[in-house]
Amino acid sequence: MFSRPFLPLSRAGITASAYAKPGLSRLQMCTSQDSKRKCYLKSSAPARAASGNRAWSSNQVPVAARDESYSNEVISAFDYDAPLIDSWGKNTPLLSTSISGDGQLVSVLWSDGEEQDYPAVWLRDNCHCTDCCYHVSVTRKIYLTEMSLETEVKNASLLDNGQLLSVEWADSHHGIFPTDWLRGHRFDQSQPDPIEGNRPHLWGHDVMSTPHFRMFEFDEVMESDDALYDWLKMLFNLGIAVLKNAPIEQCQQYSLQKRLGYDSPAPSSSGILNQAKLHMKSYHPVYTAASLQLHNDLSYYTQAKGFQLFHCKQQVTGGGGDSLLADGFKVAEDFRCQNPESFRILTRIPWEYKLAIDKNYHVARREVIRLDTDEEVCQITINDICRAAMLRIPLQDVKKAYVALKEFTNMLYHPDNLVRYKLEAGDILAFHNHRILHGRLGFSMKADTQRHLETCYSDWEIVSGRMRNLKKQRLRKSQGENQK
Amino acid sequence: MFSRPFLPLSRAGITASAYAKPGLSRLQMCTSQDSKRKCYLKSSAPARAASGNRAWSSNQVPVAARDESYSNEVISAFDYDAPLIDSWGKNTPLLSTSISGDGQLVSVLWSDGEEQDYPAVWLRDNCHCTDCCYHVSVTRKIYLTEMSLETEVKNASLLDNGQLLSVEWADSHHGIFPTDWLRGHRFDQSQPDPIEGNRPHLWGHDVMSTPHFRMFEFDEVMESDDALYDWLKMLFNLGIAVLKNAPIEQCQQYSLQKRLGYDSPAPSSSGILNQAKLHMKSYHPVYTAASLQLHNDLSYYTQAKGFQLFHCKQQVTGGGGDSLLADGFKVAEDFRCQNPESFRILTRIPWEYKLAIDKNYHVARREVIRLDTDEEVCQITINDICRAAMLRIPLQDVKKAYVALKEFTNMLYHPDNLVRYKLEAGDILAFHNHRILHGRLGFSMKADTQRHLETCYSDWEIVSGRMRNLKKQRLRKSQGENQK
Incomplete structure (x- = not known):
């Protein structure tokens, strides 16, 4: 789906000959090999069976040598949103995850019984890996024009004692999402922004x-x-x-x-x-x-x-x-x-x-x-x-x-x-x-x-x-x- | 109605003792005598009988010595709006004016047959005399809080060969309005703003x-x-x-x-x-x-x-x-x-x-x-x-x-x-x-x-x-x- 992440103009009939030339920066040259490398995160926390009113299952991504430095960098990128989420830092563990709707939906259950569904397309759009996201500024690298909205999740599992959700899409792209960040992003059930969400305090003469x-x-x-x-x-x-x-x-x-x-x-x-x-x-x-x-x-x-x-x-x-x-x-x-x-x-x-x-x-x-x-x-x-x-x-x-x-x-x-x-x-x-x-x-x-x-x-x-x-x-x- | 044009706070229970003290600027000290002086503009153009589908009458304000320099200053203040009105400069003469609705409405007829009604309150709010308007910046001096919305016009007449509408309100306050300015202000019948009124020119690749x-x-x-x-x-x-x-x-x-x-x-x-x-x-x-x-x-x-x-x-x-x-x-x-x-x-x-x-x-x-x-x-x-x-x-x-x-x-x-x-x-x-x-x-x-x-x-x-x-x-x- 992201075969040409920096060539969104191909469909507009515009070709940038620059891309074919030597001297491209690493950002332009990210290869499928880079992406693959990130698919192999070691799971340190097998998902526990969930209690709840739902039939939960959990999947594991293939386990190979885990790249600690890589995953720490990605997790740090998510930290950028900490000031926007009041509950940040609670680290409520994820208990279980499941896929439904032909891979269109990933559901999670937290240890306190809260549940949330996440559309595959929303997760894909918000992947924070280095192919998808400029770290430090935490801005998006990927183009919506190049992204399939029918993207499917083929594997979802939990890592690090339920601190991370690990997702693999059908094209083998892989992403991780920390529990605090997921907990802060619950669509219309999200907590209000800690600053903007407050109604102004109205006042009179005194x-x-x-x-x-x-x-x-x-x-x-x-x-x-x-x-x-x-x-x-x-x-x-x-x-x-x-x-x-x-x-x-x-x-x-x-x-x-x-x-x-x-x-x-x-x-x-x-x-x-x-x-x-x-x-x-x-x-x-x-x-x-x-x-x-x-x-x-x-x-x-x-x-x-x-x-x-x-x-x-x-x-x-x-x-x-x-x-x-x-x-x-x-x-x-x-x-x-x-x-x-x-x-x-x-x-x-x-x-x-x-x-x-x-x-x-x-x-x-x-x-x-x-x-x-x-x-x-x-x-x-x-x-x-x-x-x-x-x-x-x-x-x-x-x-x-x-x-x-x-x-x-x-x-x-x-x-x-x-x-x-x-x-x-x-x-x-x-x-x-x-x-x-x-x-x-x-x-x-x-x-x-x-x-x-x-x-x-x-x-x-x-x-x-x-x-x-x-x-x-x-x-x-x-x-x-x-x-x- | 404008007995205390600079004391709008009286109704708010606030008194500014400053006003009672000596050393007030002329702007604060404008007296009813000043206002009176401006009521006596010489009419140089008796209103002509109007043709049209309406029974027109015209009234004349009392004529005394006309203060040319004063009226020129007021007319200049209206010129400020010239860039906002495409038809400015046509000077289409007013033919006739009349009062209706117990003084709540002033109607005018132009020589080209166009007619327009103006509410007394709108005319009063937009009086450009030196008591009501800071000239040069052409900003409003008067307070809406102090203005009666039931203000009535008791006299309306034409001056300067129909180039000016002269209005006297029930409290003997007096104002003049140039024909070009009136023609440019016709409520929802006004011409669009010469600049902002233009829809943007939309464009494509070429x-x-x-x-x-x-x-x-x-x-x-x-x-x-x-x-x-x-x-x-x-x-x-x-x-x-x-x-x-x-x-x-x-x-x-x-x-x-x-x-x-x-x-x-x-x-x-x-x-x-x-x-x-x-x-x-x-x-x-x-x-x-x-x-x-x-x-x-x-x-x-x-x-x-x-x-x-x-x-x-x-x-x-x-x-x-x-x-x-x-x-x-x-x-x-x-x-x-x-x-x-x-x-x-x-x-x-x-x-x-x-x-x-x-x-x-x-x-x-x-x-x-x-x-x-x-x-x-x-x-x-x-x-x-x-x-x-x-x-x-x-x-x-x-x-x-x-x-x-x-x-x-x-x-x-x-x-x-x-x-x-x-x-x-x-x-x-x-x-x-x-x-x-x-x-x-x-x-x-x-x-x-x-x-x-x-x-x-x-x-x-x-x-x-x-x-x-x-x-x-x-x-x-x-x-x-x-x-x-």
Whole structure:
């Protein structure tokens, strides 16, 4: 089936003459001999008879000299998924395995009585041997275009006291699968992703005085991986987090992004960093002393950046200038319950937003409440400042659209929902721009003060991405300690 | 209604004492006197009697001394929308206006017989006077929370030979609306956006030899705004474009991004620039000489970057190394027609993708074919390299998911769909990562050659954003010439 694993284009009528030439890398030259070698893994654990409501049998692959180094390398590749599986490390032994459906299905039974069927094609697609998978990056080498979906398993057996499932397909290709990995991959019965699977913790006006929230010191998050993980976890769950005492002399936005895995903040049409302070010639409300309505940034982008950070470098000493924050997901869920018809309208009306900045003039159409394929709220777009007049809906729906938008906006401003927090010099406020609405109170200026926020955007992806990386490090560390 | 245009929080129980203090900017201090002043625009064009199937009447606002400079400023603010409206500049005169529905609706009739009704609330929301709108940035000052949705128009009349509609609301607030702007805003009867409204031009294997495609010189695009516009237009329509002879000595990715309005390419977890060349220790297929399957980048991001650019700095002299490209939108549309059931499956199956890079470990769930709210294909995600084993669907659907994925992938590789183009040193290939699949043929290496692409990401938003900006410049220029 994988006779030409690097020539998927043959069926497209394209021939790459390069393949026939000398000097090919080993990856291109993998021979059937290589594959064969991997078929001979020694079974150190004969499968035990299974208890259960099923007629189990177990097969053994031919046993020859086992290549320990090879199988350890393959097993290590599976370890890559450890941070994605909460039950990883339990090593619940497999008791038994069987083949059914003319080799189309492999069933396993664990020692705790749990059972699972795996389609032969899914196992084949996820073979982690060196022919099928680039180790280290653990990316797939094999082409779906070259794979037969009718692939059959001819042998399935257990190895290493039930720690491994060994599978041989009809073409004599062979793969092994660790019990932890199988246990973590059970199709719609799989446990949720340890990070993404958590529903966000929704909050109201008092979030900052609840146990879910705490202030973090900038230095501790920059220096301690544990503090960084905890800060990111809070940020991921609440959509907001604050760092205290970030030195205001230097630009900390780059340092923080580097700590999170990015070489710089993400550029937008207003630059990489934005200095939000009072300008003499105020052309946009951000640069005035006026209050700012609750809004999401980059509403005029089809794909608005999800991560936003304000480093407060100076704050007005007089009244006002407080930041306002509301949890758009929380309010949208309340709105869905209390006002389902207006909720439905806001998931459909294509409001448009526009802004010309420097060399770009952006226009985007976006729903106020965006739902994902599971009908969960995944993005809020409120921005009256940049909302365009263009409203491509029937005339008779215009009033309804305004009514729904106003009802939702009013709910955001409800005292139960609104957080008022006055940033202090040195604070970094980080938040999820798809979820959190932000605004500010107007302020008065004395001659010797200024309100100055150094702001930037980034990708929300790095919040969970960095957490998963830290989790991986932790797992490696504890694995290392266990082996001592 | 707008008695406290900058105090929307009063209903939230929050008072900003700042507002009561001295030193407020003019924007905060706008008085009812200011508003009144703007109510007295001289009508220079009494409304003419209308022909048509409707009983038209016209009202006149009280006439006093007209403030030319004020009305010119407001009219200029409307000019901001000129690049968004194809018919801008026709200046079709308004013939007549009338009020109905207890002041809830203003109707207009143009000299060419076209009619349109405008809800009072929509007009009020889009008033461009200096109390309601920050000029220059043309952003909204007024708060929806403070606006009555029951607002009524008490007077509507025509000014300047039917070039302006003048509206007075029940609270004596007053606004004017130019005919071109009204003509461009007709709710679901509005003309499509001149840029975004165009359906992409779908293409097959021969795209580069069709009149829709041409190569552009790097220098001409960097120097001529007309060439830049044409290049962006082609890129926007086709999803791919090439620049020839970009000097390979320096990093041109920054120069090109600056030309497009960004200070730098967008960072990702693999850096800001990526040097794709053969590494001795190949941990990922990109850095090998192996072929690369057709794929979309950043499949492991929930929100993958839409714009991707390859600057070829060196190409192998032997065979292979050709880039492969396919139009995912075109193939998806064909797939929808030819295989509707598998199409439907691919819009629903939540395949997962993962990759650990440097400090991040990303996981994302994405449909292979994403539809927008109009059921149009808006994003393709194919990436077998990073596709995870996790498939959170019922076991009995697994085989169907593979069948659909393989059918679609095979179609991408069909000779009718596949472009093969070998980048030359100096080429910059730019493409829409949500639409275009890219891959490469494997290649052989001679001792003295290397294949080196300097790659980066950016936001697809700047393609249309920059076009609109250039269009705005053109309109200003031609306006200036007309006034000579």
